[in-house]
Amino acid sequence: MSTWYAMNVVLVQTTLTTLLLALSIQVPLRFGVFSFAGVGAFGIGGYGSAIAMVHLGWSTWPAVAFGAVVAGLVVFLLGLVVQRLTGLYMGMATIAFTLIVSVLAVNGGDLTGGAMGLYGALGEISVLQILLVVLLVVALLHLTELGGMGRRVDAVRDDPELANALGVDVVRYRQFSFLVSGLIGGLAGAITTLLRSTITPAEVNFHLVILALTAIVVGGSRSWVGALIGAVIFVWLPTWIGFLAEWERVAYGVIVAVAAIYLPLGVLGVAKDLWHRFRTREERARVAALAKES
């Protein structure tokens, strides 16, 4: 176990930070907002925490908190600006936001280290600490999936007009989802940066959008459990299919395509559906029998 751990500690770290990144994209999706601002938040969190350590001399966790809070606030404000956009337009605007973050990083002079990025922000972060942070985030998100809160969130996503008619403040819920997305994305960026001691503009890029999105599409978009499944699959996949060598990317593409076509709600969606069918097998049989009679 301990040798396994020593060999794979980086993969464990990456799984946890990828989970946070995936959650930062999943949260707005759960509220019916097609926003990728979580990736911009990743950049802001990364630069924010690195700046706090390098320029302000802060220690690790205050720097992480600083990065996350700044990212949360910026994405919240972005949400106020773009909240009227829908679907594709929302997606485009939030991807543009991510591009702006990397452009600002390139042109930030000494503050951001320009195109070379910022170096020397090595935090002291143990895997256990990351795990605790992730557990806290997941526990809070879990509350938004339970009971009345879970139902309201589903209504905001699936039928916002109905949600309004039932007394849910759809606009506020969606603004809140931007804030949470920014905080979690910022957290992911800050932890990733301080683990590596460096961040460059090139890292705040479209590939993170793809990574987060594929993790959610394959794992499941409706619950943190789906994001976890997706993060595990895509961080560990290269070690499992490494023998495919140059075909690895093809396999990756096939998995995503198959999931998108056949598992619209991801691996988790399939599992939930099976459980639902098993649980309701008796009443469904009765209803089917009744329908035949009449």
Added chain:
Amino acid sequence: MAETTPDQEAPLLEVRDVAVHFGGVKAVDGISMKLWPGRIYGVLGPNGSGKSTLLGAMTRLTPMTRGAFVFEGQDYTKKHARTIQHMGIARTFQTVRLLEDRTVRDNILLGTDSLGRETRKEAAARVDEVMERLGIQEVERMRPDELSYGMQRRVEFARAIISRPRLLLLDEPTAGMNTSEREEISAIMRQLLEEGVTQFIVEHDVQMMVDTCDYLYAMNFGKLIAEGTPTDVVRDPAVQEAYLGKGAGKHA
């Protein structure tokens, strides 16, 4: 029996010269009504006469061109749609609008999820009784897409009444149901009335409306063309011409 009756101080809902125009389409064009508590009101009208649009305006989901709504003495014309349920008005929709991935029980509970703690507690205690009443207890753990259309309508109905509204707006609650099911729903409406729920129903089934309602309105081209007791309205020549087609009155 139920003309504008002055034994209550104020109507439960007053509709004042409400109009909803979509560009050139005058979907609702100057409607005024007074709904007194303790009655079932019905609206008849041919397809496209503006009935659903009127309900949309009443629940402030549809932007209005002019007019005002006053509920229990309070003008709520400028309020946001999400505040309507809190005031004590609940509705169903002409098309079934349920959460696909949620069970019947969850869908019903959604009807009070945004209301006060007391109301939610009461709903949790009452949900079994409400399902029983609508005959959907058996399927409480199933999802809407596993149910027949009529069953789905019952779930909608349950979601609207779980909050104990003082005014219930129903848009074709028995569409897709057979005669015995319609009678069942009609009986539930009369029961609800006894529990103090004033109702405003849009339906195409004239016989059912005559049997169920205390007072009828008839609409055409966004305007009221008749109102009064069900038998009077159904016999009204303007209504017969617009809605029932000439000579169809003898069925009613």
